[in-house]
Amino acid sequence: MTAPRTTRLAALLALPVTLALSGAATAPAVAAERTFQINLNQLNDSGGKGTAMLSLNGNQLTVKIESEGLVPGQPHAQHLHGSTDGHDFHCPDASDDMDGDGILNNTEATHRYGDINISLTTQGGTTPDSGLAVDRMPMADAAGKLSYERTLPVSQDVVDHIKDLHIVQHGIDPNGNKKYDFEGAGKSELDPKLPQEATAPADCGIVEGAAVGSLPVGGVETGGGTADSNEIPTALAGACGLAVVAAAGTLVLRRRIRAAAAAAEPTGRGAA
Known part of the structure; x- marks a missing residue:
């Protein structure tokens, strides 16, 4: 028994x-959401500055931007620039003004921050073809402040190389009349129907790094390397x-x- x-x-x-x-x-x-911060700093003495947050949840990217010092009451084209093939791009500075006219135009700056990867429009398409869709770009308020938030699907290349991308906001006012005109800097080299003021970069920022608890590109989540966080x-x-x-x-x-x-x-x- x-x-x-x-x-x-x-x-x-x-x-x-x-x-x-x-x-x-x-x-x-459970795949953890990854969040990255971007500090936007002025270009062209625009006075523009701000903070952007990029949050990745699978292949859904949420972009939040709070900026100020922009041309009031005007639309500001904005994009994620950079490369998803490993090329290292950075924000430009005044030394990139090739022709020395005092205005860093988009063409002069592109060799530093790369081509458009995603157009941060308020609605509709977000491909590079929408890069100059100013009617679908966010507008600064009367105080020159801009708030933006949108969630959009992105490719796996963007997910894997999010740290290689950065944000640029466009639109400056060198003659200080609080509007885009041809008197301040002439015609845009991108589209002669637009003033240079509307397309020249106002600020730029690169990804500062992952928030606490997130995983870096190339780390555990993407199958190579190790996490740089103490969080499990x-x-x-x-x-x-x-x-x-x-x-x-x-x-x-x-x-x-x-x-x-x-x-x-x-x-x-x-x-x-």
Whole structure:
């Protein structure tokens, strides 16, 4: 009778540990959202500045921008510039004014910040073809402040190379009359129907790095390298926790089995 009873007891006590280990093995992996900050700094002495946040959730990119010092009441073309093939681009400076006319135009700046990857329009298309769709670009308010937020699907190349992209906002007012005109800087080299003031870059910013708890490009999430964060991904932490619980449960189980077996053994008193 002793052996079957001990076996049944062991099976009952082992059930919680088995369930815990099963849960650890089948727990679904949860992809963490990655968030990056961009600090926008002025170009062309525009006075423009601001902060942008890029948040990636799978292939959905949410862009939030808060900027100020822009031409009031005017639309400001804005884009994600850069490369998704590993080319390293940066924001330009005054030394990139090739013709020395005092205005850093878009063509002069492009060799520094790269071509348009995504047009940050308020609605409709976001391809480079919408780069000059000023009717769909956000407009600064009467105080020169601009708020923007949009979530859009992006390619896997953008997901993998998000740290190689950066934001540029366009639109300057060198003659200070609070509007775009041809008197300030002449015609745009991109489209002669537009004034240069409307297309010249006003500010630019590169990705500063990942927020706490996110994974870098090329890290664990993309299959190579290691994470540069001390944070443990949620799914991994949950599995580790279950493993610890299971190990503790196994130790308690062994102790209980020994105690049950000892209680079931004859003490030897009263034997013939």
